[in-house]
Amino acid sequence: MLQTQNKEITAKEYELFRDLVYRKCGINLGSQKKNLVQSRVGKLVRQNGLDSFRDYYELVKNDATGKALSDLMDVISTNTTHLFREIRHFEFLREQLDVWLQDADWRKNRDAFRIWSSACSSGDEPHSMAMVIDDAVQKHTNFDYKILATDICTDVLETAKQGIYSEDKCETVPSRLKTKYLKQARTSDQRQLDPRLLQKISFLRFNLMTPKFPFKNAFDVIFCRNVMIYFDKATQGTLINKMVDHLNPGGYLMIGHSESLNGVNHPLKYVEPTVFQK
Ligand SMILES: C[S@@+](CC[C@H](N)C(=O)[O-])C[C@H]1O[C@@H](n2cnc3c(N)ncnc32)[C@H](O)[C@@H]1O
Structure with missing residues (x-):
């Protein structure tokens, strides 16, 4: 077997991966x-017992199950996130929920409020949503909420x-x-999100490049951050x-604070920085 840790990926092989990741996942590696x-990727080449980056590229390209692509994305994507990241979006969500619920x-x-965390990473975003939404709907009987949390990475x-x-x-x-939703967990330096809130979240591996989104119900709010x-x-x-x-008419789309929709043709109304309404 080739010692890939000592071997450089060739310019040609890098271009093949760059093109593959762009076509399948939309990510521009530059x-x-x-x-x-x-x-x-060198580690994956070795783990799969292959001889070259080219062989691993062929494996991903020809794998109809999607598992190899998923493994590749697990090592390539940047999953940085944290609870209540860009907190203004969560304040906005609370304010708008209070308006809608009345x-x-x-x-x-x-029958329910529906929200989608479309690149949820390790869950901090949908977990933050759940705390805000649960707190808001509590006063209102017979009102449910559902959170869809998706990401291309399985880990x-x-x-x-x-x-x-x-x-x-x-x-x-x-x-x-x-205090209300993150209780002390197994060890004293860990906390766990209230399991009742976790049950409100459906976690799903989903590639945002999927040509036709399969979701049956429209969302009231989408986070694409x-x-x-x-x-x-x-x-x-x-x-x-x-x-x-x-998105339901009147629904909101939130994008990341360092992102913009400049240069993108869309029918949404600007509400405040990084918040748009249908
Ligand atoms: C930097 S994290 C953002 C997490 C969260 N939205 C936040 O703002 O804190 C970006 C996430 O996008 C995911 N991602 C990248 N390309 C994707 C694609 N084509 N489809 C779905 N998720 C993707 C990555 O796996 C990663 O978890």
Whole structure:
């Protein structure tokens, strides 16, 4: 077997991976990620008992199950996140929920509030949503909520399903919600999200590049945060417009604070920085 840890990925092999990741996942690796791909993908080459990066490329390309692509994305994507990241979105969500829940017309037309965390990483985003929403709906009987949490990586989804955090990771949670929903877990320096809230979240591996989204019900709010930075403008445009098709009229789309919809054709109304309404 080839000692891939000592072998450099060739320019041609890097281009093959770059093209594959772009076509399958929309992620533009640019020309700067060669070393990252070499070290991270090199491990997968070895784990699979293969002789070269080219062989591993062929394996991913020809794997109809999607498992090899999923493994590749697990090592390539950036999964940085934290609880209540970009907290203004969660404040906005709470304010808007309070308005909607008191609006008889809005309530009459739906059996539940539906929200989608579309690149949820290890779950901090949907877990934060759950705390905010549960707290808001509690006063209102007979009103349910459903959270869909998706990501292309499988390993982060497994972490997300646990809802376990070290004490220091909980520091960004507003203290009232922390006390209410993040209880001390197995060891004293860990907390776990209230299992009742975890049950409200459906975790699903989903590629945002999927040509036709399979979701039956439209969403009231979609978070698409800190993932579009990896996509080029054309890919962002296609994605945003598919999301618009799955948003209820009057519903909101939130994007990351360092992202923008400039240069993207879309029918949404600007509400405040990084918040748009259908
Ligand atoms: C930086 S994290 C953002 C997490 C969270 N939304 C936040 O703002 O804290 C980006 C996530 O996007 C996911 N991702 C990248 N490309 C994707 C794609 N094509 N489809 C679905 N998820 C994708 C990555 O796996 C990663 O978990």
